[in-house]
Amino acid sequence: xxxxQTRHKADVRKEGDRxxxxxxxxxxxxxxxxxxxxxxxxxxxxxxxxxxxxVVDEVDxxxxxxxxxxxxxxxGGETAFRGTFREVVAPERIAWTFEWDGMPGYVSVDxxxxxxxxxxxxxxxxxxxxxxxxxxxMLDAGMESGMQESYERLDELLAKQA
Amino acid sequence: xxxxQTRHKADVRKEGDRxxxxxxxxxxxxxxxxxxxxxxxxxxxxxxxxxxxxVVDEVDxxxxxxxxxxxxxxxGGETAFRGTFREVVAPERIAWTFEWDGMPGYVSVDxxxxxxxxxxxxxxxxxxxxxxxxxxxMLDAGMESGMQESYERLDELLAKQA
Numbered sequence: 401x402x403x404x405q406t407r408h409k410a411d412v413r414k415e416g417d418r419x420x421x422x423x424x425x426x427x428x429x430x431x432x433x434x435x436x437x438x439x440x441x442x443x444x445x446x447x448x449x450x451x452x453x454x455v456v457d458e459v460d461x462x463x464x465x466x467x468x469x470x471x472x473x474x475x476g477g478e479t480a481f482r483g484t485f486r487e488v489v490a491p492e493r494i495a496w497t498f499e500w501d502g503m504p505g506y507v508s509v510d511x512x513x514x515x516x517x518x519x520x521x522x523x524x525x526x527x528x529x530x531x532x533x534x535x536x537x538m539l540d541a542g543m544e545s546g547m548q549e550s551y552e553r554l555d556e557l558l559a560k561q562a
Numbered sequence: 563x564x565x566x567q568t569r570h571k572a573d574v575r576k577e578g579d580r581x582x583x584x585x586x587x588x589x590x591x592x593x594x595x596x597x598x599x600x601x602x603x604x605x606x607x608x609x610x611x612x613x614x615x616x617v618v619d620e621v622d623x624x625x626x627x628x629x630x631x632x633x634x635x636x637x638g639g640e641t642a643f644r645g646t647f648r649e650v651v652a653p654e655r656i657a658w659t660f661e662w663d664g665m666p667g668y669v670s671v672d673x674x675x676x677x678x679x680x681x682x683x684x685x686x687x688x689x690x691x692x693x694x695x696x697x698x699x700m701l702d703a704g705m706e707s708g709m710q711e712s713y714e715r716l717d718e719l720l721a722k723q724a
Contacts, residue, residue, distance in 0.1 A: 418580065464666040464667065483667070484666045484667035485667065486666070486667035486668065495667075496667070497667045497669060504626040504646045504648070505626065505645070505646035505647065505648035505657075505658070505659045505671075506648065507659060507669045507671075508692075509667075509669075509692045509693075528692040528693065529692075530670075530671045530690040530691075530692065531671075531690065
């Protein structure tokens with residue numbers, strides 16, 4: 401168990417040439433964390449880096465269902481992300497595809513395992529890319545800092561719910 | 563140059579744990595072969611194994627455009643395939659994503675290079691998968707024999723056009 405004062409941070413590392421492995425602990429039970437990933441009203445409150453507003457256009461939360469989020473920045477600029485849920489096993493595992501409107505056809509997969517640690521939950525994510533340059537391009541585009549911010553927003557949402 | 567009697571066959575080999583490399587020669591100039599991959603009326607005449615009928619529902623042939631084919635077997639059963647053109651550089655290269663309706667979210671990428679051999683054309687394809695089991699599952703499902711039949715049908719179409 402981490403100290404209450406500890407700020408959690410996602411551990412991000414490259415695995416092979418086309419994959420990332422990410423681990424992050426959250427201070428809430430697994431059911432609560434899982435719900436924050438699946439409830440459209442909750443997703444809209446934490447998804448995306450600070451300064452962006454996320455509109456959940458679609459979340460068909462089942463294996464084979466589609467999702468689409470529109471992200472609005474402070475200048476009113478909009479961009480959209482979408483994908484398909486490849487696998488949904490509540491409250492243990494969600495795998496989805498991820499595609500940004502700006503690069504159609506560049507599809508990554510996130511396989512997320514929710515590990516029950518009692519009062520905490522560890523999410524282990526495998527992010528899979530088709531080519532090394534897709535993975536490295538995502539990192540170069542600031543994916544990691546965006547994710548860290550988004551997860552901090554999720555920490556804040558979970559604290560409010562506690 | 564191959565003998566007129568030679569029957570071409572695609573060479574299919576595994577590369578690493580998530581990729582296939584395919585090479586196939588066709589007895590027609592590059593412009594002609596490239597057109598057979600891009601013209602909906604021609605695609606419908608060779609795409610898919612023997613005994614199936616392909617209806618080209620959509621071919622938005624440009625970078626970022628979508629495609630969707632419906633395949634009908636002799637019993638009238640239908641299944642659909644779809645994807646996005648990631649890159650279109652006529653007459654040299656086409657890269658598309660490939661997804662079968664039966665397994666939504668399992669997206670592979672084919673990067674096809676059309677090599678000009680004068681009266682012949684060589685297509686080199688990299689097929690990229692997110693996980694080893696996706697590649698091996700595609701092979702187990704008979705992807706190679708289906709592709710060989712489809713390419714034989716393309717040989718026949720090209721011979722008719724000559």
